[in-house]
Amino acid sequence: MHHIISIGDFDRDGIDRLLDHAGQIQKKKYDAHALDGRILAVLFFEPSTRTRLSFQSAMARLGGTSLSVGSVEACSMAKGETLADTVRVVSGYADAIVIRHPKEGAARLAAEFSTVPVINAGDGAGQHPSQTFLDLYTIRQSMPLDGLDIALIGDLRYGRTAHSLASALSLYNARLHTICPKGLELPATLAAQLAAKGTEIIEHDNLEEIIPDMDVLYVTRIQRERFPDSASYFNVASSYRITPELLAGAKKRLIVLHPLPRVDEIDPRVDALPHARYFEQSRNGVPVRMAMLMQVMQ
Amino acid sequence: MKNNEAAENEGLLVRRIKNGTVIDHIDGGEALNVVKILGITGTTQEALSIATNVPSGNMGKKDIVKLTNRELSKEEVDRIALISPRATINIIRNFKVFEKKGVEIPTLIEGLVRCPNPGCISNTHEPIRSKFRVRPEGIHCIYCDWVISRDITSHII
Numbered sequence: 009m010h011h012i013i014s015i016g017d018f019d020r021d022g023i024d025r026l027l028d029h030a031g032q033i034q035k036k037k038y039d040a041h042a043l044d045g046r047i048l049a050v051l052f053f054e055p056s057t058r059t060r061l062s063f064q065s066a067m068a069r070l071g072g073t074s075l076s077v078g079s080v081e082a083c084s085m086a087k088g089e090t091l092a093d094t095v096r097v098v099s100g101y102a103d104a105i106v107i108r109h110p111k112e113g114a115a116r117l118a119a120e121f122s123t124v125p126v127i128n129a130g131d132g133a134g135q136h137p138s139q140t141f142l143d144l145y146t147i148r149q150s151m152p153l154d155g156l157d158i159a160l161i162g163d164l165r166y167g168r169t170a171h172s173l174a175s176a177l178s179l180y181n182a183r184l185h186t187i188c189p190k191g192l193e194l195p196a197t198l199a200a201q202l203a204a205k206g207t208e209i210i211e212h213d214n215l216e217e218i219i220p221d222m223d224v225l226y227v228t229r230i231q232r233e234r235f236p237d238s239a240s241y242f243n244v245a246s247s248y249r250i251t252p253e254l255l256a257g258a259k260k261r262l263i264v265l266h267p268l269p270r271v272d273e274i275d276p277r278v279d280a281l282p283h284a285r286y287f288e289q290s291r292n293g294v295p296v297r298m299a300m301l302m303q304v305m306q
Numbered sequence: 307m308k309n310n311e312a313a314e315n316e317g318l319l320v321r322r323i324k325n326g327t328v329i330d331h332i333d334g335g336e337a338l339n340v341v342k343i344l345g346i347t348g349t350t351q352e353a354l355s356i357a358t359n360v361p362s363g364n365m366g367k368k369d370i371v372k373l374t375n376r377e378l379s380k381e382e383v384d385r386i387a388l389i390s391p392r393a394t395i396n397i398i399r400n401f402k403v404f405e406k407k408g409v410e411i412p413t414l415i416e417g418l419v420r421c422p423n424p425g426c427i428s429n430t431h432e433p434i435r436s437k438f439r440v441r442p443e444g445i446h447c448i449y450c451d452w453v454i455s456r457d458i459t460s461h462i463i
């Protein structure tokens with residue numbers, strides 16, 4: 009049985025294959041009845057409306073149906089019950105399960121107890137492979153994935169999407185440039201793992217200085233809760249804000265990505281620039297998730 | 307000759323046993339962790355003797371644990387390997403070494419170590435045992451990817 013739990017379970021070939029498939033799907037080259045009669049259980053113990061809708065839309069486009077359990081229902085269903093039991097029961101109702109859960113490793117656990125394939129749609133501070141696939145897919149729409157200079161900007165300590173993207177890009181000989189507030193650096197264990205794979209990680213203080221050399225800016229949200237008061241938050245957040253002025257010296261092919269929702273990290277005036285790809289990135293969620301669903305159910 | 311001499315010295319520290327297991331070449335200072343792994347306490351039956359910081363040619367210092375009337379399971383041997391990869395297990399029957407073997411570090415450790423990550427699903431009431439994969443840089447929680455790279459014994463459950 010094939011599960012999709014962590015981007016770390018994929019090698020470069022596996023990633024390329026899935027992205028190629030998503031590309032075919034986006035060109036409408038797919039069987040709209042591929043998953044006729046199949047049922048997807050969407051089990052979210054934590055709210056994330058976009059991700060949930062994106063999986064449901066993907067399932068519907070392939071002819072399947074989905075049973076969606078929102079976070080409130082999921083939590084009350086699981087009241088006092090272990091996740092293991094919930095998953096055993098739900099796998100009797102569906103042909104695959106998409107799960108989002110606040111605990112790290114929850115999807116790996118679900119896969120141990122499920123009798124149907126499991127797709128991880130985010131487990132706490134852990135993995136979120138469908139986001140990583142669509143990040144990679146969006147980059148590949150503009151440029152080959154090999155040897156990129158990518159700047160990871162913002163909260164690199166808790167930002168799991170940045171972690172999995174960094175791990176995936178290490179398979180493609182990327183150079184990672186990190187720019188983040190003090191205290192929100194990449195976790196040391198992750199940095200060590202990446203370095204062990206031969207990935208170059210370069211820390212920077214000044215965003216403006218490195219813009220001309222970058223191919224991708226991956227911007228993540230800096231959460232207000234991480235700071236003692238609003239003033240220090242605004243002070244820090246404003247120094248990482250992407251503006252048209254900042255992008256003036258950028259390469260033509262530079263793209264700006266953000267896993268959305270954004271708050272103040274990107275000036276809305278950037279939206280009109282050709283560099284802005286975050287809405288496209290979000291739209292790419294459907295074909296990428298269609299490819300994932302087909303991979304586990306066919 | 308040298309070996310015999312060493313054996314003599316050990317003989318002074320720890321009495322010979324009739325039946326049981328001698329765990330030799332334990333890294334210096336790790337004997338008590340070996341005892342912990344084997345779950346030997348005042349309520350269990352085995353007679354136990356420990357020698358610690360015994361001078362040893364190859365290792366500098368080593369520890370030795372002798373257990374009467376007990377042979378170890380594969381899982382127990384794997385656990386010892388984790389904290390003392392050079393340990394040797396001697397099964398003693400009727401005062402003679404019946405079998406002597408080294409230990410091998412397992413590729414997957416189940417139920418031995420608690421994941422230090424409070425957000426990890428393995429630290430909840432789910433019906434699972436912790437699982438760590440052994441890699442050169444340390445052991446990885448298979449659930450949350452947390453890496454324990456040093457002082458593994460302090461995380462032993």
Ligand SMILES: [Zn+2]
Pocket residue numbers: 113421422423426427428447448449450451452
């Ligand atoms: Zn863990």
